[in-house]
């Protein structure tokens with residue numbers, strides 16, 4: 001498994017920031033490119049301190065939060081977002097990229113330390129349980145950033161085509177999929193190479209999960225993307241990238257990705 005620490009990513013972001021031109025945009029310049037990502041810190045000084053990144057397009061549009069690493073034993077989403085981050089340019093809307101929600105668990109390649117982070121929302125800052133404190137910080141961040149859509153990238157052991165929950169699914173907790181969700185699923189599946197990599201919509205509400213609590217507390221849309229742990233890592237990363245870019249397109253983000261992910 002690839003090393004999940006990425007000092008090169010941080011270094012490249014710093015270098016990008018240093019190389020940014022200073023001054024206003026001239027009329028003859030091409031309009032509507034996003035600035036380089038703004039780095040933001042969640043849980044500053046805490047054991048679970050972790051970064052997320054904001055890409056703000058010049059044109060108004062929705063905000064989409066892409067998050068991964070909520071379970072430390074499901075690394076493909078983290079790798080997908082870290083591949084995407086330096087290559088993504090946003091022209092309309094705003095994209096927040098949060099690759100390592102539970103950085104400590106990812107570092108240890110464990111699902112969690114004390115309790116499952118995805119069952120601790122909205123969390124408690126005073127709890128002795130690390131995941132409850134971290135959940136509270138993430139909950140506050142989402143309330144502050146106000147995304148319209150949150151996608152959480154997961155992985156699962158059993159493929160949905162083998163009859164059980166829930167690899168290659170898009171999980172929703174609301175009663176009925178919205179038209180936008182159906183459209184996004186179609187766009188995602190146009191990017192999917194074969195039946196086994198197509199995503200099926202799957203209803204699986206978990207009351208204290210990040211998705212359900214965000215929907216309840218902030219009135220946004222939130223879904224989980226599940227890839228299949230039995231596949232080689234590059235295929236899982238590709239599958240997450242297909243899902244994420246399909247959703248961005250469906251929800252009105254205008255963007256460009258430099259290069260193609262090579263499996």
Ligand SMILES: [Zn+2]
Nearest residue numbers: 071074154155
């Ligand atoms: Zn998971």
